[in-house]
Amino acid sequence: MRFIVVAILGCCALALAFPERKITNKQFLERQRDILRLFRHINQPSYYKDHQEIAQSFHLHDHYDHYTKPEIAKHYHQIYEYGLLPRGEVFSVFYEEHLQQAIALYKLFYYAKDYDTFYRTAVWARQHVNEGVFLYSFSVAIVHREDTYGIVLPPIYEIYPHYFYNNEVIQEAYRYKQQYYNQEHGYTINANYSGFYLNLHPEQSLSYFTEDVGVNSFYYYYNIYYPHWLGGEDFDFAHDRRGEQYYYVYQQILARYYLERLSNDFGEIPFFNYEVPFENGYYPLLQYPNGLFFPQRPNYAKLYEYFYNYGQKYGNNRYAYSYTFVQDYERRIRDAIDRGYVFSHDGQRINLFSEDGVNILGNLIESNPDSPDRHFYGALHVYARHLLGYSSQPLDKYHVAPSALQHYETSLRDPAFYQFYKRIVLYFQKYKSYLPSYTEHDLHFQGVEVKSVEFDRLVTYFDHFYTDISNAVYVTPQEYDSEKVQVRVRQYRLNHKPFTYRVHVSSDKEQQAVVRIYLGPKYDEYGRYINISHNRLNFVEVDHFKYQLKVGENVIERNSHQNYFYQNDRTSYRQLYKQVLGALNGNGEFNVNANEAYFGFPRRFLLPKGNYGGQEFQFFVIVSPYVPYKYHQEGYDASKYYYPRVGSGAHHIDNYAFGYPFDRPIHYDQIFHNVPNAYFYTTKIYHRHADDINASTSAHQ
Template sequence: MSCKCSSATRGSKKKLHKEILKVFLVDDEQSVLHEDQFENLQKILRDLDFSHIPKFNSFDTTHMMAAHETARKISKMPVKEMISTLSSLRKLYRSDQLVEYLTRVSLYKHSATTSLTLPPPRQTLPRLYFDCHILETGREAVCNNTRLDPEQRLSWWREDPGIAEHHYNWHVYYPYTEAPRDRQGELFAYMHEQMLARYDFERLAVGFGRVRAFGPGYTWEKPLKEGYNPRMEGFSFRPSGMLISETIRMESKLILTDVLQRNKERFFYSLARGYLERPDSAKVEITMDKLGNTMEANMGSVNKKLYGNLHNDGHNILSTINDPDGRYDVEPGPMIATQAAPRDTVFYRWHKFVDAIFEAYRVNLEPYSVNDLTMKDTEVNNIQIVTEKKPNQVNNLFTFMMEKKYTIYNPEKKVVQKKILNHIPFSYKLKVRNTSCRNSMVVFRIFLAPETEELLDQWRNMFIELDKFVAYLDPGEDREITRFDHQSSVILPPETTVQDILDDNTSPQQTCGCGWPRNLLIPRGNTAGMKANLLVLATNWEKDGVSPDQVLSGSVSYCGKMGYPYPDKKPMGFPFDRVTTFLDVRDLASKLPNSCIAGVTINFLEDYVGAGVEDMAEDSSYVLVSE
């Protein structure tokens, strides 16, 4: 049952939206706390037992526990007092990472603000999303070092602000210091696996090999070939050829690399035996969710003492590789922050190691049979991609580089430009048939992978999810379904910017802000035309859906649904979540009447003119550029 909000309620929500901007945006004319305000804030902070952390670390359990406990207390305040407290904190710590995090968590937790749409974090704390040169000059610096460091050829992808926001917002909504949300461990594994698959797709497009794991037992003892300079305030660079230290000191905490090696071995030991071990020595059957919770070391970990804090400690070690004991007071590298970490090449190498542990679980699962994957009485007879502006070039995707203008705040309002990837809008055309005599509710799962001669089992984790949507078919119905790219279940819906809030152009929050950036839905491909395979698999949503009648909208595939269980009962990544006996993707599609494959070409256009993607512009201000 649905109800309509009264105009008074809508008005109060819009007013509250504007009130929370005071938390995020500090007015230069009112940025200084008066003496009475300062004294009042100090009293409140003493009551909260708040201790400011000058170098907030997203992967330090002590830091995160303190932040979430403070947020819990703040969220119990009356809404006006909460906003006043957070606003004063922002004035006291103008561009502080902890205060930004504390603010968003507190607002998510408070009953009066949990449904409000918050401004994008790239607008409110831009120093964690843009490099210093962009913030100073308004434009990014030209990179001329690709000969010496070929990895910089993909810096445009790793440094896309949308990836940083996706990763940050996911970890804000799924913190490891609270009881895990529904299937959080499984989603932790799948979301990062998809980031790896998408990065590998881009690597293959420019002639690189796939990411190689870097971690205990995976070239950990050798120099790290890749260096990285983030060119960001608060983060140091890492020269190439650095070695992992045996001991890392972060404040009063010691991290020993030998401990990570031992924890890794305990994971593999448990996987080989098919169970995880609880503190009381009881055996727990392994699931991807329990394995993911234990790897992330969140509150759902089966045994933190035995399996440790492998994922987070890896981030910490790699962020301090150039000053492991802190003797030179060198700023940590970007791996210390969830916003900045995806910029660094080693983020993907570290997560390839983490995924190797998840993969050790997947390969022991029973392969799906043809019967497991078949949906009776449902046929998918064809799938095509039709691209706007080039409708006659079926099954061709087109990408291009362009300049996007971003409006940012703190310390002041400013417009900056950055080169990003985009694609010409397109749609899927599916010809489907219901051969039964009853109504059918079908979910269509669409994946894309680079064309290869590899066996499917060696290539299954290269399939990126493009979409997942539900359709209703009448008895005996034979029709064509059209699905547009902007409806994708993996991408972030259009964001509500600061200007939208000021203009009263807001709607209830339906996503945690997590979601793959819309402009990066399709990999760049190359100028020669990169060959890829598009696969669709239809399954029974009446059986697969947790609440089949609920609308499957928003960025649910990578982020779940706010306030609800993960909507799909199938394992995440299905049907590529385990080993397969199919030779290749064509073999799979040929044996399943409810599946279909199409060969597609991804064309990168160096001098494309006429984007027509104003709906994706933050300020309707795109400028096309050549690469």
């Protein structure tokens, strides 16, 4: 079985084709095996004997000198003795008390002097720390430590199935385990999306997109690589233009969501007002492993505090005042944009309309450690998730019932996510409105002309996808190591036929160029043509690569498997583990593709669904002069890494703004049609049944 890998949607393309890498290093294979074992049945203590021995013999207070910052280990031991979030309780990174515990554990992992200390610390934490805190902190540490570079994380939807599959699927898995688990080939459950039982709002017909395991795991892994709380002295993200990247990731998610809305005859993402009841209700149909249900939000939910907190405890609970915090922080952001400057925490005035302005604004809105003043400008997204998620106020810090918006694994399931981040993207557009538009001279590439563009017929369909959710059920110590319990889920997911595209370009000299290809709508839900000046934010970046033009005619041919920020289905945990064991025992190979070890948007969703008769969309192709990226980490040796290290800036191809040339307002549509190095190509996307695809393929063989 193959499963989803995740990466930034259209945000950053890998500059080169990273080939599949055969891993023969025994030490690496042992580390990959050992780390995978720590992810098994995360909701139970580990029953591996070596884990139990390490957990019993390892005492943190005896190993302070094994950490590069001993004070970090001392601090964690102290708060551990005070008492942390108990095992079995729900963890959410959007509760400050939970987040601080997760950060403390991450630092304990990250500042371990060597791999052995890191591993022994992880085994100890696996047995003694809340499972949600452990899983989150451990995953973040793996992708940021130097000595765990290349370690493949297993699919999060297999490790935490409760966050990706509806309750009826989990209940069916429980029933199988209790009654029939000795079946030789395991058990397969057919899974539906949430609209199968309840359809509270017409937009729930989009659940095949909003609840897709690959789309949601993309968002989870993006926030594992770029946690909103990490940065500053602890980790340098400046080389990645982290603030601007934050904006572009969300802008692209919204653009992709809008294309899917059009395929289902919906229009613009609604805009909401905090003073007006929120129209879209949400009933998640999810249940936490401890039996607690995810909170639901009714249609036309009232958000202001009298209704939101009626009859609930206030006390020192800051989240009870989310409505006020959200209003204050949004007002301060608007004022900063209009004034053109912000103040740092020590009162220093910082110009927003500088070369780094959008990056500063992104850090400020995300409220990450690189923000000029996190306290004053605030964590807007944290309080907005509490408010819109409609979760009840907790009685204490350890008994919480987070909403779907308060987990990265489930945020994209709620339509409120898209409506809130539309507000965020519009704040960036408010800032961009003060910047000059690109002129024809800015866009023009002297001596280069795009003559024509060709695409194969574009066809989408739904096919079955299999996921191993054995981690959803509880096993005995005897069953833990035998792997006899196998529960699979079969679910329809959107896919498309592979296709090839060709760009015909003429050049008057040999030169380096950068090619960008975007996909966007041509008509709205009523069939009205949308001017590019109104449409630019609806374009999704589908390819971005460097190309060496020769003199004369160039035919640039690419296919739908070459765009590296879209990634293939990820290898399942069970298959990954077997491959590692086989390589260690000399009975096979362990091959890792950069797609597998890094992260990206699911390739299955490269195209929107379209419709049976063919729905018109348009591609925009622009060929620009190559401008080297100037923020690369000094001393970074790309030859040492087969995929970019986070924080190095190595995943950037060029120095253009994210989303260029759609990143700034367009005053004259004709400019984009006049420049010879750009080209609009209209096409149709057809949706077919999988059986029709198979029949068509057979007929041509």
